[in-house]
Amino acid sequence: MDNKKENKKRKITFTDIIIVIVILLLFSIIIIQYYKSVRMYVFNETESEPVFTRYSNFTRYANFSGMESEYKSLNISEARSSNRAATSVVVLNHHGVFANDTGLADYSGISYDRFKDQMFALKKAGYETINMEDLYLFLRGKKQLPEKSLMLTFDDGIKDSYYNADPILKKLNYTAVMFVITSQSIEKNNSKYYLNTDELHQMQNSGRWDIESHSYNAHGKVVTDEQGSAGPYLTNKIWIANEGRLETDQEYFYRVQNDLRMAKEQLEKEFNKTILGFALPYGDFGQRETNYPGSERIILDIEKPLYAMVFYQFKPVVNKDFRANFNNDPEKDFYLVMRISADYISTDNLLNEIEAAQFLDIPYTEKFDNPKRWINIWNQDISISENRLNITNNYDVYGGMAYLDGSYLWKDYIYSGTIGENGSDKVLLLSRFQNSGTYVACKYTNKSVSIINVRNRVIVSTSQINLIQTFPGLDALQSRTKLSISVVENNVGCYVNNNVIIEQDVPDIPPFGGIGIRVDGLPANKSVTFASIRVEYPYYGD
Incomplete structure (x- = not known):
């Protein structure tokens, strides 16, 4: 028992x-x-120990001691390479900064290691960052900035970007802008993906981050037709299924206006400051995905009273604009700010793009040392080899067009180039080039030389000299022929081998702009090459 x-x-x-x-x-x-x-909401800035802040699958250790050692090994000078004032400013755009390349197929972003390489390379090259107010005052002509000033921006307001990027920014004494979606970061405030208000305040209080707007809830897709197709929120009318119709113009206007206004008001209330910047979701005004022609103008009309600056991405062939931002019109209160997308680009290519975007001085001689300096906007193969610029038709498109980045503010000059190989029957030297639809040009064919003035994609004037009658035996498109165009105020001159062929005043040409080359009638697998490209000040006489 x-x-x-x-x-x-x-x-x-x-x-x-x-x-x-x-x-x-x-x-x-x-x-x-x-x-x-x-x-998850505490960021330890201890310099001696690695820190791991776990909030997603894409976070990594920020090894401060290792970063310090790497920084010292680069022998980065704190002094800028030049004391000149900037004429242009480049703005870079990133999305997520993730621990490694795993998962980047499903997210827009960059790995931590590549981002660190980019930032360290920029620092070593003498680039320093500016904040949102600096850029606004620079664009208005109210503040001088040193040459090689640039801005770093991040879209979407996600945790990965902050926690992975901030240690690097701190080490380099860099600043950045975070564009946040307020419905996710201000209202919900409990996401494992998006930053919350505590984190945003922590960022702002560090002095390294500006908090700006990426919309209230417009970073998404809406149903755009009866078949259930989806398109960006801002650039499309919504299909109202129960009524079998699209939004009216007024409904569209009020929806977009309310979203952008609400985002600005929420941020200004939360952070007690004026919100200057808005980053367009998808970087799109309606150029790519829209069921509402004219949405670009309407979006701009809505944005102008709300935001001083609207940021969008540089995408050749779509935007057709210069990569940098210039302080050429200080009387404006509203600016469209171009950004270079830096997520999917090597460090070397990024440095080439930034360097190519810097303002160029006259006289200018093309050294053919930067493959990113000439921007291709007609989807042809544009390349540099053997001291030549090559335009090759490998896409069965009938012509090609390229312009010289950094030349946007040029005004009066003579621009020359020598034809090498030529498979085209029409070559145009472009001057006062502002975009692919606004420039003045000398057009050369085997039979004639013409002046054309293109404004908003419309040829508004043209004058032509018949070479067969006026200059018998002269072929303007022969190999080793030097072609030139001069622009002085409204006077335009076209030259062949330094001989003036046609010269006259042309009303309403663009007041300034860079140079470019356009070729038409270029058969498949044929090329046009140009050498000895030079820009000089015009000769005014006694």
Whole structure:
């Protein structure tokens, strides 16, 4: 009897132990999860130890001591390479900064290592960052900035970008702008993906981050037709299924206006400051995806009273604009700010693009040392080799067009180039080039030389000299022929081998703009090459 009681007592004790162990394990898991959730919003800036802030699958260690060693090994000088004032400013755009390349197929972003390489390379090359107010005052002509000033921007307001980028910014004494979606970061405030208000305040208080607008809830797609197709929120009318119709113009206007206004008001209330900037979701005014022709103009009309600057991405062939931002019109209060997309680009190519975007001085001689300096806008192969610029038709498109980045503010000049190989029957030297639809040009064919003035994609004037009648035997498109165009105020001159062929005043040409080359009638697999490209000040005479 006593043995049975003793065995029974042992069994109860063993069960109790198991229960206690299970309770302790559960309690430990709760404590760990709580610790992680608290730690998610705390950013330790201890310089001596690695820090890991766990909030997603794409976070990594920020090894401060390792970064310090790498920084010192680069022998980066804190002094800029030039004391000249900037005439243009480049703005870079990133999305997520993730631990590594894993997952980047599903997200727009860049790996931590590549981002660090980019930033360290920029620092070593003498580039320094500016903030939002600096850029606005520069564009208005109210503040001088040093040459090689640039702005870093991040879209979407996601945690990865902050926690992975901030240690690097801190080490380099760089600043950045975070464009946030306020419905996610201000209203919901509990996302594992988007930054919350505590984190945003922490960012702003660090002095390294500006918080700006990326819309209230417009970073998404809406149904755009009866078939259920989807398109960007801002650039499309919504299909109202229960009524079998699209939004009216007025409904569209009020929806977009309310979204952009709400985002600005929420941010200004939360951070007690004026919100200057708005980054367009998808970088799109309606050039690419829209069921509402004219949405670009309407979006701009909505944005202008709300934001001083609207940011969008540089995408050749779509936007057809210069990559930098110039302080050429200080009387304006509203600016469209171009950004270079830096997520999917090597460090070397990024440096080439930034360098190519810098303002160029006259006289200018093309050295053919930067493959990113000539911007291709007709989807042809544009390349540099053997001191020549090559335009090759590899896409069965009938012509090609390229312009020289950094030349946007040029006004009066003579621009020359020498034809090498020529498979085209029409070559145009473009001057005062502002975009692919606004420029003045000399057009050369085997039979004639013409002046054309293109404004908003419309040829508004043209004059032509018949070479066969006026200059018998002259072929303007022969190999080794030097072609030139001069622009002085409204006077335009076209030259062949330094001989003036046609010269006259042309009303309403663009007041300034860069240079470019256009070729028409270029058969498949044929090329046009140009050498000895030079821009000089015009000769005014005595």
